Amino acid sequence: MLKIILPKLIKKPRLSVHFYSTEATFELKPFRLHRLEAGPATQVTLTKPDALTIYDQMQTIRKMETAISKLYTAKAIRGFCHLYAGQEAVAVGVQYNVRPNDIIVTSYRNHAWTLLNGNLDPAPVVCELMGTTGGCSRGKGGSMHMYGKNFIGGSGIVGAHVPLGAGVAFTFKYKNEDGVAITVYGDGAANNGQVFEAFNMAKMWKLPCLFLCENNLFGMGTSVDRHAANKEFYTRGDYIPGVWTDGMDVLMVREAVKFAFNHCISGKGPIIIEAQTYRYFGHSMSDPGTSYRTHEEVKEMRSKRDPITNFKQKILDAKLVTEDELKEIENKRKKTVDDAVAKCKKDKEVGLEELTINIYSNDVYKEIRGVSPFSKLQHKVVKI
Numbered sequence: 091m092l093k094i095i096l097p098k099l100i101k102k103p104r105l106s107v108h109f110y111s112t113e114a115t116f117e118l119k120p121f122r123l124h125r126l127e128a129g130p131a132t133q134v135t136l137t138k139p140d141a142l143t144i145y146d147q148m149q150t151i152r153k154m155e156t157a158i159s160k161l162y163t164a165k166a167i168r169g170f171c172h173l174y175a176g177q178e179a180v181a182v183g184v185q186y187n188v189r190p191n192d193i194i195v196t197s198y199r200n201h202a203w204t205l206l207n208g209n210l211d212p213a214p215v216v217c218e219l220m221g222t223t224g225g226c227s228r229g230k231g232g233s234m235h236m237y238g239k240n241f242i243g244g245s246g247i248v249g250a251h252v253p254l255g256a257g258v259a260f261t262f263k264y265k266n267e268d269g270v271a272i273t274v275y276g277d278g279a280a281n282n283g284q285v286f287e288a289f290n291m292a293k294m295w296k297l298p299c300l301f302l303c304e305n306n307l308f309g310m311g312t313s314v315d316r317h318a319a320n321k322e323f324y325t326r327g328d329y330i331p332g333v334w335t336d337g338m339d340v341l342m343v344r345e346a347v348k349f350a351f352n353h354c355i356s357g358k359g360p361i362i363i364e365a366q367t368y369r370y371f372g373h374s375m376s377d378p379g380t381s382y383r384t385h386e387e388v389k390e391m392r393s394k395r396d397p398i399t400n401f402k403q404k405i406l407d408a409k410l411v412t413e414d415e416l417k418e419i420e421n422k423r424k425k426t427v428d429d430a431v432a433k434c435k436k437d438k439e440v441g442l443e444e445l446t447i448n449i450y451s452n453d454v455y456k457e458i459r460g461v462s463p464f465s466k467l468q469h470k471v472v473k474i
Contacts, residue, residue, distance in 0.1 A: 113137045114408035118342050122334035124325040124362075129333055130349035134341055140186075141405045144340055146419050147185070147210065148178040148398045151202045153427045154212045155371075158201065158219060161431065162375045167219045170246075171233045174202040176370040179397035180304055181206055183343025183365075184272060187351050190240070191269040195255040197276060198234035198244040199304075199369075207241040212430040214238075222437035228448070228472075229440040249275060249282030252301070256288040259299035259360070270354045271299045278309025280323050289327045289360070296359035300350045301327070303364045304337065310373045311382040324364035331358075337367030338397045341404075368395065447472050 113135055121129045155175040161167045174181070181202040188194065196203050204215050204226055218225030219233055226236050227243075236243035242258070245251035255273025262269040279285060280303055292299045303323040307314055314321050324332030331353065335346040343365055350361045368391050372379030379388070405411050446458045446467045457466040 110409045110412065111138070114141075114405070114410045116341060116404065116408070118339070118345065119336060121342070121346060122322075122324065124322075124327075124332035125329070126331045126333070130335075130342075130345040132345075134345055136341065136405070136408075136410065138410050141410050142415065142419065144182055144186070145398075145401065145405070145411075145416060146423065147182045147206060148340065148401065149420055150210050150212070150423045150426065151175075151178045151181065151205060152398060153423050154205060154215065154430075155201060157212075157427050157431055158216065159371065159375065161216070161220070166435070167233075168221075169232050170198070171219065171375040172199040172201075172373065173369070173371040173375070174199055176391070176397070177304060177306060177337065177367045178202065179340035179343055179401070180302075180337045180365045180367055183340045184274075184302065184347050186344045187347045188272070189269075191267065192272060193240045193242060193258050193269065194272045194274065195242045195251050195258060196244060196274040197248070197251060197279060198246055199276070200236050200244040201233070203274070204236040204238060204241065204243055207238040210426070212427050213433050216430050217434040217437050220434050220437070222434060222439055223444075224434060224437045228444065230444065249279035249285050251275070252279070252282075252285045253288040255301070256292045256297060256299055256360075259292060259297035260295065262298050263295065268355065269298065270351055271297075272302060273299060274302045274304060276309065277303060277305040277307070277314055277323060278312070278317065280305075280326055281309075281317060286326075289330055289362075292360040293327070293330050296357065298354035298357075299360040300347070300354060301330070301360060301362045302347075303362065305364050305366045306337075306369045307366070308369075308373070308382065311377065313382065322364070324362050327360070327362045330360050330362055332362040332364065334364045334366070337365030338395045338400070340397060340401055367397075446470065 115135050118132045123129045152175055155173045162171050185206045194203060201215050208214055213224060214226035218227055218229060218231060218236055221229045223229050226238055234244040234246045252273055252275050255271045259271035305323055309317045324334045333346050335342045346363050350363055353361045446469045448471055449469060453471055455469050458469045460467045
């Protein structure tokens with residue numbers, strides 16, 4: 091009997107094929123509205139390039155602030171220093187909508203805003219903090235006074251910059267220019283009188299001003315429960331429309347600001363956005379941030395509500411990006427920050443000869459009074 095031996099069938103492994111999208115649609119939480127019949131869109135579309143850009147920006151801010159905290163601990167940075175880690179979604183969500191003619195006015199927690207204004211180059215920020223000539227304010231402003239193109243940075247007096255933002259908006263209105271003034275302040279500053287004065291004038295003259303309250307739940311070390319009679323900061327303008335948004339969700343911030351810009355540009359006047367967010371560090375580097383909140387609270391916010399981690403998971407689940415693409419961004423931005431720190435460590439410190447440079451924007455005075463009427467110093471204007 092002829093025995094036929096058949097070859098064994100080799101099972102080929104099934105190929106796992108993943109199809110990635112060029113864009114995805116997301117459902118957002120409801121916004122809270124004040125004096126508005128309709129609000130921002132709650133169903134939004136995100137393209138792959140935008141997703142990568144947003145992730146890139148938030149990662150750069152986080153890595154830069156982490157490096158700055160280490161430099162401060164090593165005493166390479168001194169003085170006041172207010173970190174932005176945890177609040178990245180607010181600045182990035184706003185920046186997505188900013189046009190070339192719009193102007194941002196911020197308080198002293200301004201590192202992230204300066205970075206985004208400077209095309210993600212950390213060197214001008216880090217150099218400014220270290221007091222070297224490569225800083226965005228030539229090393230003479232430090233953490234609380236950073237400036238750039240269309241960016242009027244930190245004001246050290248709490249709430250004092252809010253009328254400046256209204257003044258910028260008045261300029262747009264007066265000159266009939268297409269611009270929006272984005273005025274950023276905190277929940278603590280929201281209680282200051284000059285804020286309400288700015289609200290009044292902005293509404294009366296229908297100024298194109300976006301008042302953005304970054305509510306990180308603590309005015310220095312005082313919780314909103316203890317410092318605010320009205321904790322709904324988006325309603326504080328009374329006669330000014332307002333929108334509440336989750337400041338830990340970059341897409342919610344993006345849509346809220348897009349809506350606010352359309353409101354201002356259409357001639358309806360000012361609008362308030364409250365972005366409820368959270369800072370991981372203390373109020374400043376001199377504040378451990380644990381006397382008025384627990385380690386467990388901060389840990390829970392980091393693990394459950396982190397704006398970067400949650401956005402990352404969202405775009406991965408939507409098959410909009412790959413793990414490798416995001417890892418490449420993380421590695422790239424770590425090198426960007428490391429290179430900036432190395433560059434700033436070698437940069438030249440500001441010398442005494444800089445004392446009377448750029449006191450005025452032009453040479454109104456050739457000489458400036460020194461320590462006495464008989465001691466004269468030369469004034470110079472240097473383009474930064």
